[in-house]
Amino acid sequence: MTADLFACLPKVRASREQMAEGAVLLRGFIGESEADLIATLREIVAAAPFRRMFTPGGHQMSVSMTNCGSAGWVTDRSGYRYDPVDPETGKPWPAMPPVLRELADRAAEAAGFSGFAPEVCLINRYVPGAKMSLHQDKDELDFGAPIVSVSLGLPAIFMFGGLKRSDKPRRFRLEHGDVAVWGGPSRLFYHGVAPLAEGDHPVMGPQRLNLTFRKIR
Ligand code: SIN
Ligand code: FE2
Numbered sequence: 001m002t003a004d005l006f007a008c009l010p011k012v013r014a015s016r017e018q019m020a021e022g023a024v025l026l027r028g029f030i031g032e033s034e035a036d037l038i039a040t041l042r043e044i045v046a047a048a049p050f051r052r053m054f055t056p057g058g059h060q061m062s063v064s065m066t067n068c069g070s071a072g073w074v075t076d077r078s079g080y081r082y083d084p085v086d087p088e089t090g091k092p093w094p095a096m097p098p099v100l101r102e103l104a105d106r107a108a109e110a111a112g113f114s115g116f117a118p119e120v121c122l123i124n125r126y127v128p129g130a131k132m133s134l135h136q137d138k139d140e141l142d143f144g145a146p147i148v149s150v151s152l153g154l155p156a157i158f159m160f161g162g163l164k165r166s167d168k169p170r171r172f173r174l175e176h177g178d179v180a181v182w183g184g185p186s187r188l189f190y191h192g193v194a195p196l197a198e199g200d201h202p203v204m205g206p207q208r209l210n211l212t213f214r215k216i217r
Contacts, residue, residue, distance in 0.1 A: 146183025
């Protein structure tokens with residue numbers, strides 16, 4: 001009887017957790033888009049391969065990156081910027097596929113931000129040991145739009161602080177399928193990712209991918 005009652009529920013029960021004012025963690029939000037999402041990412045990465053970029057200070061990042069959308073976030077010795085052309089291939093970034101755009105729009109809406117319409121999806125790849133230091137996302141012109149961040153693969157510890165670098169970050173475990181959204185009063189909060197622990201994810205293997213959707217204009 002009990003087994004029958006639960007047979008129709010999705011594998012992952014969605015739930016939400018407030019991280020701060022304007023910031024919410026939508027657990028398991030990718031739901032049934034999982035297979036489509038992963039197949040689409042494979043195509044993007046075939047056209048615009050992951051690469052480890054250099055910071056303006058000359059350090060090579062531990063996270064490898066690529067993008068899709070009408071521009072991509074890049075960093076090199078000259079600084080950070082959004083570039084309509086992939087400097088590695090000399091071609092425009094792959095367009096943002098509808099499955100990605102729609103997931104980002106739905107997540108923004110669920111978090112209370114309607115009409116998101118992101119132009120850029122930055123794709124971060126973490127292998128064990130890779131990390132992202134505390135930073136603000138502030139290379140965009142429009143801070144009225146939120147950031148939508150999708151996690152796939154190995155779990156990570158996401159650090160979410162405040163408006164000052166010195167604000168003590170709270171730690172949230174992001175797992176495969178989770179979507180974090182921050183905007184409004186927390187749009188410019190410092191955030192980062194602790195060094196990824198070793199592991200082998202059943203769907204994604206020994207890595208974590210993060211998709212960060214942004215409206216830049
Ligand atoms: C980022 O802030 O660009 C990445 C966040 C994440 O990997 O979860
Ligand atoms: Fe960020």
